[in-house]
Amino acid sequence: MKAARGSVVSKKGVPWGTIISVVAVVALAAVVVTYYLVQSAPKRALASWAPTADNPDPSLNIPGIVTGQYQASVHILPTERVAYDHSPPYGGPHDGYWAACNGVVYPVAVRTENMVHSLEHGAVWIAYNPDQVSGDALNTLKSKVEGKPYTMMSPYPGLDSAVSLQSWGHQLKVGSATDERIDQFITALRTNQNTYPEVGASCDALGAGAFDPDNPPPFDPTPPGPDAKPMDYQGSAGTQQDTGMPSSAPTS
Structure with a gap:
């Protein structure tokens, strides 16, 4: 009897099928986790640039950021111009009509006075030098704007850098469309209620x-x-x- 029982045990052998299945499941789980970590890494890295109660303007930690204080709601006529203090400007008097800024990529350069008004509404404006940015670089910038609310983009002839980002009272100039600071700027400042005057204002087209x-x-x-x-x-x-x-009277 003992010999018979020993023979049965020996026939069972190692459960290789179960082991292989477990190994396959573990390997698949590892692949899924790794893929998630890789794909979500950019978003997780940008999370620290989102405004919070303790850090209302994270953009101040972006290397190269320039800031200024500007009075809001100062409007000029469509026939008038402003002697802006920066190029591109990021605040100051502006046209009474704002430029559409809900994910609009303008193929041509647009009147500055309208673009500045959109910044007052919480938009981020990506301006680029058309002599320096084209092809894949241009498509990279477009992907950050198209379909994105409170974002707009346009060529800016004569720009002294490849790319310049503007929000109300903030500007960042970079030399490449792949500069990581572009996403940091957008995350920190687009509709950041701590940094622009007219919270809740529209970015829709006026027509x-x-x-x-x-x-x-x-x-x-x-x-x-x-x-x-x-x-x-x-x-x-x-x-x-x-x-x-x-x-019926000048704006103050």
Whole structure:
């Protein structure tokens, strides 16, 4: 009897099928976890750049960031220009009509005074030098804008860097479309309620007769003339207000 029992045990052998199945499941789980960690790494890295109560403006830690303080709601007429203090500007007097900024990629340079108004609404504007950015680099920038709310992009002839990012009171210039600081800037400042004046304002297109994204007012590359409005200008009478109603007095 003992010999018979020993023979049965020996026939069972090692459960290789079970072992192989377990190993396969463990290996598959490892692949899935590794894939997740690799794919989610950029998002996890950017999480630290999102504004919080303890860190309301994380962009201040981005190397190269430039900031300034500007008065809001100072409007000029569509026929007027502003002698901005930076190029591209990132605050100051601006047109009463904002540029559409809900994921719009403008193929041509757009009038600066309209673009600045969008910054006041919480948008991020990616400007690029068309002589330096094209092909894959241009597509990389487009992927950060297309379909993204409160984001817009346009060429900016004569720009002194490859790419320049603007939000209200903030600017960052970089030499490459793949610079990691671009995503840091967008994460920290797009609709960051701590950094722009008109929280809740629209970025939608205004349409023909106001600002038509399909036929936007063109960028003027010439230096502003002596009649351009200074940075401390208090606003023009009759300008369109953010409420959609024309003003009968200068804005202050």
